[in-house]
Amino acid sequence: MTDSALSPVRRVAAILLAGGVGARAGLGQPKQLALLGGKPVLQWSLDTFAAHPAISGGVLVAGDDVMASIAALPEGWISARPGAERQQSVANALAVLGDWDDDALVLVHDAARPGVPAAVIDRLLAALEGGADAAIPTLPVPDTLVAQTGGEAGEVVDRAALARVQTPQAFRLGTLRRAHGGAGPGAATDDAQLVRRLGVPVAAVEGDARLHKLTYADDMAILSGLLEAKAMMRTAVGMGYDVHRLVTGKPLWLGGIEIPHSHGLEGHSDADVALHALTDAILGALGDGDIGAHFPPSDPEWRGAASWRFLEFAGQRVTAAGGRIGHLDLTIIAEAPKIGPFRDNMRARIAEILAISPTRISVKATTTERLGFTGRREGIAAQAVATLQLPET
Numbered sequence: 001m002t003d004s005a006l007s008p009v010r011r012v013a014a015i016l017l018a019g020g021v022g023a024r025a026g027l028g029q030p031k032q033l034a035l036l037g038g039k040p041v042l043q044w045s046l047d048t049f050a051a052h053p054a055i056s057g058g059v060l061v062a063g064d065d066v067m068a069s070i071a072a073l074p075e076g077w078i079s080a081r082p083g084a085e086r087q088q089s090v091a092n093a094l095a096v097l098g099d100w101d102d103d104a105l106v107l108v109h110d111a112a113r114p115g116v117p118a119a120v121i122d123r124l125l126a127a128l129e130g131g132a133d134a135a136i137p138t139l140p141v142p143d144t145l146v147a148q149t150g151g152e153a154g155e156v157v158d159r160a161a162l163a164r165v166q167t168p169q170a171f172r173l174g175t176l177r178r179a180h181g182g183a184g185p186g187a188a189t190d191d192a193q194l195v196r197r198l199g200v201p202v203a204a205v206e207g208d209a210r211l212h213k214l215t216y217a218d219d220m221a222i223l224s225g226l227l228e229a230k231a232m233m234r235t236a237v238g239m240g241y242d243v244h245r246l247v248t249g250k251p252l253w254l255g256g257i258e259i260p261h262s263h264g265l266e267g268h269s270d271a272d273v274a275l276h277a278l279t280d281a282i283l284g285a286l287g288d289g290d291i292g293a294h295f296p297p298s299d300p301e302w303r304g305a306a307s308w309r310f311l312e313f314a315g316q317r318v319t320a321a322g323g324r325i326g327h328l329d330l331t332i333i334a335e336a337p338k339i340g341p342f343r344d345n346m347r348a349r350i351a352e353i354l355a356i357s358p359t360r361i362s363v364k365a366t367t368t369e370r371l372g373f374t375g376r377r378e379g380i381a382a383q384a385v386a387t388l389q390l391p392e393t
Contacts, residue, residue, distance in 0.1 A: 011104060012125065014049040014058035014168070015093040018042050018066050018111035019082020031214050032062075032111040033069055036223055038324050038356050040069060041214060044114030044227070047319050050074035052121055055107070059093040070355070072312070087188055091180050094173075102174025108191050109168035115210030115227045116168065123205040124170035133175040134195045137207030138163035163204065165190060166211040175200060234391075235326070238284025240384040242276035246377060254332065254339075254380070255346030255363060256308050256353060261337045265380060268297040272307035273382040274332055274363075278350065279307075281328070281386035282314040286321060308353045315354040323390035325354060329362045333374050333381040339365035 018032045032042040039047075042062075049055050057076035060067075067079060080092045090108060097106070105128050109116065120137050127135035141162045147154035169192050171179075179194035188194050192202045210226045212219065250264025255274040265271035279291045291310055295302045318325055328350070332339050339346075343363045351358040368375045 240280030
């Protein structure tokens with residue numbers, strides 16, 4: 001994955017910080033890669049920013065391990081290296097936005113807060129359009145607060161003048177550049193602190209409880225309850241089926257991987273029947289046509305195309321609909337080659353394409369006991385069932 005320059009004509013950019021280790025969460029992996037509702041914590045924020053109509057570009061600040069887990073960055077997004085501290089990570093992101101005008105707007109967000117509501121983004125941008133140079137989302141403090149020393153509760157602290165600060169935080173790009181340019185060596189826990197050091201007022205807008213931060217392992221259960229609105233979701237099931245002829249002189253692509261074999265599958269694209277069946281199953285569950293409607297064989301653009309692009313497209317349609325993939329069940333029908341040795345690699349590749357856990361994917365194989373075209377080794381067939389959770393409409 002390579003960086004490319006963002007266009008300076010874009011009005012709003014997002015900076016998504018995903019470079020931390022998150023050791024306090026105790027999840028055995030970077031917390032931004034932990035699965036929440038079937039997709040990595042990081043992906044929740046990335047999907048929300050990519051889908052917001054006011055945001056058409058951004059910077060993902062992440063290390064190699066995180067970048068390797070993402071199938072592809074959204075259009076208009078680039079990457080930046082994380083720093084040792086949060087402040088340096090933001091500075092690195094600002095450096096790759098060098099072509100952007102100071103009048104542009106920028107949102108800075110921690111990937112550890114996956115539940116970004118579009119309404120909060122709208123409120124932040126409205127505050128900037130209304131004349132503010134900086135804006136942050138806040139929530140009131142509901143609990144009684146006390147000073148505490150050595151395990152003993154002290155005097156009550158007046159909570160009326162206190163608020164909980166969340167991200168994303170919004171700034172005029174020039175203001176944020178000046179704040180980081182004049183920042184001293186002391187680390188700041190958020191960018192609004194640096195802006196206030198310039199004497200620039202910071203507007204406060206209403207935050208949202210769904211912006212709960214993943215800090216400890218128990219926060220995963222809290223976030224699951226906040227973000228997975230099961231009561232408002234419906235289950236949708238779709239089925240897909242595909243067949244392609246076996247021919248000599250072509251590579252065999254099956255389940256997103258190349259398999260050594262004497263024959264390959266013939267088709268307009270790479271003819272991966274497994275991914276085609278999965279794509280149609282997902283589109284069927286969405287009620288969104290079929291693979292031929294979106295990628296017609298008459299279009300030369302798709303000649304020889306890699307079928308993972310079709311499956312990724314179907315997965316993106318699920319995300320755009322506010323849904324998620326619950327489970328995929330794939331059956332490959334062939335006399336040869338044997339699928340068993342490649343089953344786990346197929347599951348891993350399909351999971352990578354769709355950014356879901358391999359535990360949500362089943363890959364099976366069967367023969368037709370030498371009956372029919374598959375029995376005569378003339379072709380390979382695949383059928384798939386997709387189970388989705390979609391918002392009630």
